[in-house]
Amino acid sequence: DQQVKQNSPSLSVQEGRISILNCDYTNSMFDYFLWYKKYPAEGPTFLISISSIKDKNEDGRFTVFLNKSAKHLSLHIVPSQPGDSAVYFCAASATGTASKLTFGTGTRLQVTL
Amino acid sequence: EAQVTQNPRYLITVTGKKLTVTCSQNMNHEYMSWYRQDPGLGLRQIYYSMNVEVTDKGDVPEGYKVSRKEKRNFPLILESPSPNQTSLYFCASRGSTGPGQPQHFGDGTRLSIL
Numbered sequence: 001d002q003q004v005k006q007n008s009p010s011l012s013v014q015e016g017r018i019s020i021l022n023c024d025y026t027n028s029m030f031d032y033f034l035w036y037k038k039y040p041a042e043g044p045t046f047l048i049s050i051s052s053i054k055d056k057n058e059d060g061r062f063t064v065f066l067n068k069s070a071k072h073l074s075l076h077i078v079p080s081q082p083g084d085s086a087v088y089f090c091a092a093s094a095t096g097t098a099s100k101l102t103f104g105t106g107t108r109l110q111v112t113l
Numbered sequence: 114e115a116q117v118t119q120n121p122r123y124l125i126t127v128t129g130k131k132l133t134v135t136c137s138q139n140m141n142h143e144y145m146s147w148y149r150q151d152p153g154l155g156l157r158q159i160y161y162s163m164n165v166e167v168t169d170k171g172d173v174p175e176g177y178k179v180s181r182k183e184k185r186n187f188p189l190i191l192e193s194p195s196p197n198q199t200s201l202y203f204c205a206s207r208g209s210t211g212p213g214q215p216q217h218f219g220d221g222t223r224l225s226i227l
Contacts (some may be wrong), residue, residue: 005153032213043117043218044156045204051213089155099144099163099169099207101216103155 003027004092005075006104013111019077021107023090026071030092030093035064038087047088048075080111115140119204119219126194127227132188134222136204144207145187146171146216147179149200156203162187194226 005024013019023033031052036044049058050064050073057064063076077084090104117138126132138145146161148171158171160180176198178190187206191198201223205216 014209026137027201034120034213034215036218039221043205043220045218046215047211049215074163088171099146099214099216100158101146101156103148105153105155 001026002103002105003030004090006088006090006107008107010108011089011107011112013080013109013110015082015113016079017026017112019075019080019084019109020089020091021075021077021109023073023075023104024071025073025092027094027102028071028093029094030102031095032093033064033066033073034091035062035095036089036091036103037084038089038106044089077109080109082111082113085109085111115217117204117206117217117219119202119222121222123221124161125225125227128195130191132191132194132224134191134202134204134224136187136189136219138187138204138206138217139183139185139209140206141184142186142206142208142216142217144216145181146205146207147189147201148189148205149173150203150221151200159189159202191224194224196226199224199226209225 034049035047038044091101147159148156160179204219207216
């Protein structure tokens with residue numbers, strides 16, 4: 001049972017345009033959501049997070065939006081740069097679950113020139 | 114430099130030959146965890162540890178053991194590896210403050226069990 005879903009395995013965006021990566025979840029107990037970025041031969045690195053008490057969190061070119069009623073979150077990258085090409089994982093956790101992260105399957109983003 | 118270090122990075126071995134993947138962190142983190150990454154399945158938690166001598170099962174613990182005798186180290190042990198344990202493994206650590214705090218990951222260990 002995949003509690004966190006990233007339905008787009010891949011996405012291609014031109015440099016300078018907006019990248020939108022989507023994530024859906026089914027467990028209503030999740031109250032923290034994180035995005036990780038992963039380059040080949042490296043571990044995932046933390047990008048941005050959002051608490052369920054917010055609907056938006058912004059950090060430079062990266063913004064995460066949370067729609068709790070739809071159990072949906074999205075990561076916006078504006079403007080997209082070639083160095084953003086990586087696999088992006090959405091992850092969720094619930095308070096009281098010993099820091100357990102439940103990951104989505106990842107979306108491979110390619111930013112083209 | 115704050116980091117999580119895994120060894121080895123790559124290993125090809127045979128069914129049934131016991132192996133250990135080491136994980137060490139230098140951030141004085143209480144929480145450590147092991148994940149495996151498989152195509153189409155994302156990262157799944159194998160075991161985690163809230164502190165020294167405190168370990169618990171994650172989502173896919175079968176065939177694995179862990180120990181936490183020191184705060185900095187959290188080795189993953191495959192007593193009798195099988196081909197279905199061929200995967201990319203990540204160790205992660207996190208400080209104790211708050212459920213939304215991010216975990217820091219090592220660079221991964223690619224295991225091939227023949």
